Amino acid sequence: MTVDEGRILTAEGIQMRFGGVTALDGVSVHIPAGRVSGLIGPNGAGKSTLLGILSGAHRPDFGTVRFNGVNLTGAGRTVAAHSGVIQTFQKASPFRGMTVLENVLVGMTNRFDPGLFGVLFRPRWVRRTERQWRERAQELLEEFGLSEYAQADAASLSFGQLRLLELARAMLAEPQILLLDEPAAGLNAQETKLIHQAVVRVRDNGVGVLIVDHDVRFLFGLCDHIIAMDYGRIIAEGPPEDVERDPAVRAAYLTV
Amino acid sequence: MTAGKRLLAWWKPILTVLVAAAVLFSGSSFWIYNATIVAIYAIAIVGLNILVGLAGQVSFAQTGFMAVGGYVLAIFTVSFHWDPWLALLLAVAGAGIVAALFGWPLLRLRGHYLTMATFALGMGVYALATGANFMGGAVGISAIPPLAIGPVSFASPVPAFLLAFGLFALSTALFSVLRNSPVGRGWRALSVREDAAASIGVPSLRYKIAAFALSAMLGAVSGALYVNFTTYVGPDLYSSTIIVNLFLMLFIGGLESPYGSLVGAAVVLVIPELISGLANIEGLIFDMVLLAVIILRPENRTLGRRIVSSIRQPSPVIGSGGSAEAAGESAGNERGRG
Numbered sequence: 001m002t003v004d005e006g007r008i009l010t011a012e013g014i015q016m017r018f019g020g021v022t023a024l025d026g027v028s029v030h031i032p033a034g035r036v037s038g039l040i041g042p043n044g045a046g047k048s049t050l051l052g053i054l055s056g057a058h059r060p061d062f063g064t065v066r067f068n069g070v071n072l073t074g075a076g077r078t079v080a081a082h083s084g085v086i087q088t089f090q091k092a093s094p095f096r097g098m099t100v101l102e103n104v105l106v107g108m109t110n111r112f113d114p115g116l117f118g119v120l121f122r123p124r125w126v127r128r129t130e131r132q133w134r135e136r137a138q139e140l141l142e143e144f145g146l147s148e149y150a151q152a153d154a155a156s157l158s159f160g161q162l163r164l165l166e167l168a169r170a171m172l173a174e175p176q177i178l179l180l181d182e183p184a185a186g187l188n189a190q191e192t193k194l195i196h197q198a199v200v201r202v203r204d205n206g207v208g209v210l211i212v213d214h215d216v217r218f219l220f221g222l223c224d225h226i227i228a229m230d231y232g233r234i235i236a237e238g239p240p241e242d243v244e245r246d247p248a249v250r251a252a253y254l255t256v
Numbered sequence: 257m258t259a260g261k262r263l264l265a266w267w268k269p270i271l272t273v274l275v276a277a278a279v280l281f282s283g284s285s286f287w288i289y290n291a292t293i294v295a296i297y298a299i300a301i302v303g304l305n306i307l308v309g310l311a312g313q314v315s316f317a318q319t320g321f322m323a324v325g326g327y328v329l330a331i332f333t334v335s336f337h338w339d340p341w342l343a344l345l346l347a348v349a350g351a352g353i354v355a356a357l358f359g360w361p362l363l364r365l366r367g368h369y370l371t372m373a374t375f376a377l378g379m380g381v382y383a384l385a386t387g388a389n390f391m392g393g394a395v396g397i398s399a400i401p402p403l404a405i406g407p408v409s410f411a412s413p414v415p416a417f418l419l420a421f422g423l424f425a426l427s428t429a430l431f432s433v434l435r436n437s438p439v440g441r442g443w444r445a446l447s448v449r450e451d452a453a454a455s456i457g458v459p460s461l462r463y464k465i466a467a468f469a470l471s472a473m474l475g476a477v478s479g480a481l482y483v484n485f486t487t488y489v490g491p492d493l494y495s496s497t498i499i500v501n502l503f504l505m506l507f508i509g510g511l512e513s514p515y516g517s518l519v520g521a522a523v524v525l526v527i528p529e530l531i532s533g534l535a536n537i538e539g540l541i542f543d544m545v546l547l548a549v550i551i552l553r554p555e556n557r558t559l560g561r562r563i564v565s566s567i568r569q570p571s572p573v574i575g576s577g578g579s580a581e582a583a584g585e586s587a588g589n590e591r592g593r594g
């Protein structure tokens with residue numbers, strides 16, 4: 001495991017309130033490249049809220065988010081995505097009305113801007129680049145067992161396939177930091193294995209991953225590092241073995 | 257793909273060419289005139305469809321951009337004696353620039369705020385045209401010099417017909433190329449789940465502005481062609497009744513294909529002409545059939561929902577936690593088409 005000190009997503013002192021609810025209360029996290037971090041915590045602990053802040057979608061009341069020295073605090077999803085921070089959603093979010101292949105191809109927008117001239121007149125370099133992205137998209141569909149549905153409407157996929165599609169889409173956008181909100185929830189063993197393999201593969205390519213899940217077996221078997229939250233605070237952090245033994249974690253989460 | 261299948265994939269353009277040729281060779285001045293008007297309107301509908309069908313933004317400003325096209329052509333040829341082609345170029349570029357300038361603040365709005373703001377923009381242009389002396393006031397501007405190449409005037413029936421259909425063909429090509437481009441995929445993605453599209457890098461505001469500007473430019477082409485053909489411009493061409501008609505055309509033609517826009521324009525513009533001499537009962541039947549088509553067409557449920565929700569949906573305040581997600585969720589709950 002190599003941790004690249006230069007590429008690290010950091011959140012410092014994040015505080016976020018919704019009306020009377022304090023969703024996050026002074027949370028600081030470091031998501032380095034090349035490492036899989038797991039985020040656990042009971043329902044309502046603030047996990048999704050934290051992901052929304054890390055991906056630039058929400059501006060916290062206090063605290064800052066930085067990646068590669070760029071301030072991403074409340075910068076918006078597009079800005080965060082361009083700088084390499086990409087989030088998937090807890091609820092599947094297919095682009096219905098588009099084919100499965102087209103859904104994945106949307107991700108190329110993050111790295112490839114042909115401009116109006118390129119779009120209208122499709123010069124050779126645009127066609128060549130688009131072909132490469134298309135091949136990459138096919139590879140990803142292959143990887144996630146979705147090839148045979150490439151031309152089907154995304155809305156026709158099963159629940160599990162939609163989750164895989166969501167990950168494939170995010171991967172085409174070439175993230176440096178991937179924030180996954182319960183990607184394996186409700187998946188069967190086979191599909192969970194595909195997610196596991198995909199995460200390990202991107203990790204080995206130097207991508208930093210933060211993955212939220214309620215399945216502790218799945219998460220502890222996958223992650224290099226675990227962050228445990230409860231009531232908007234971090235209650236434990238460290239290697240899976242240590243967090244598993246932590247009394248605060250056991251009280252809050254592991255023993256139900 | 258076999259040759260037969262390939263031919264089948266091209267049935268819409270082929271049928272369009274055949275019908276257009278039949279109209280042209282019939283020599284009927286009634287049909288040539290009406291087909292020209294239909295093709296001219298269809299260009300504006302294809303433009304509207306880029307914005308509504310591809311990018312998912314409901315705008316009631318299209319008549320305003322048709323007015324920009326018509327009035328710029330009229331004023332610059334009549335008052336400043338510009339060459340009509342140059343005035344046409346200015347009209348189209350001007351509409352694109354005006355749309356980008358207004359789109360930059362407007363397209364940050366969602367739901368009924370966006371709809372109301374675009375309606376205000378369209379009606380603002382209408383009010384300006386009615387009130388401003390240099391635009392001819394309520395009387396409008398007449399005797400506009402036509403687009404011409406040498407001795408051929410594009411205000412005379414056959415050349416006007418060919419120009420209108422030529423530009424309609426170009427606009428359908430534009431629609432199809434855009435639809436299957438990275439930008440078109442970005443539009444279609446953000447029209448369904450804006451937050452999810454943004455999270456994989458779609459610059460939604462920039463893309464929405466681009467759709468608004470392109471849509472406005474096609475509106476201006478249509479507006480300028482109409483004024484060129486009839487040699488008259490006046491505010492009555494851009495009233496709120498016309499914007500309702502535009503959406504009727506879009507509803508009937510559907511969002512899937514630019515050729516539908518031609519059908520929509522034909523149904524709304526020509527059938528009332530045909531049955532105007534008949535008793536009221538025919539008109540009533542026509543309205544009923546229209547209503548049935550609009551309601552029963554599966555994809556119109558998408559468009560209808562888009563318009564209804566654009567009017568009804570409370571606007572999520574941008575940047576406040578979670579609300580964008582909530583809006584996305586409600587969009588995500590939509591059932592798939594048909």
Ligand SMILES: Nc1ncnc2c1ncn2[C@@H]1O[C@H](COP(=O)(O)OP(=O)(O)OP(=O)(O)O)[C@@H](O)[C@H]1O
Nearest residue numbers: 018021023042043044045046047048049577578579
């Ligand atoms: N947009 C919002 N408006 C009001 N309260 C919110 C909003 N989003 C989250 N909350 C509240 O903030 C707290 C944290 O929610 P969050 O969704 O981050 O939890 P979570 O850890 O992801 O839970 P789960 O495991 O159920 O997904 C909860 O009490 C939730 O009700």
Ligand SMILES: [Mg+2]
Nearest residue numbers: 047048049090
């Ligand atoms: Mg959550």
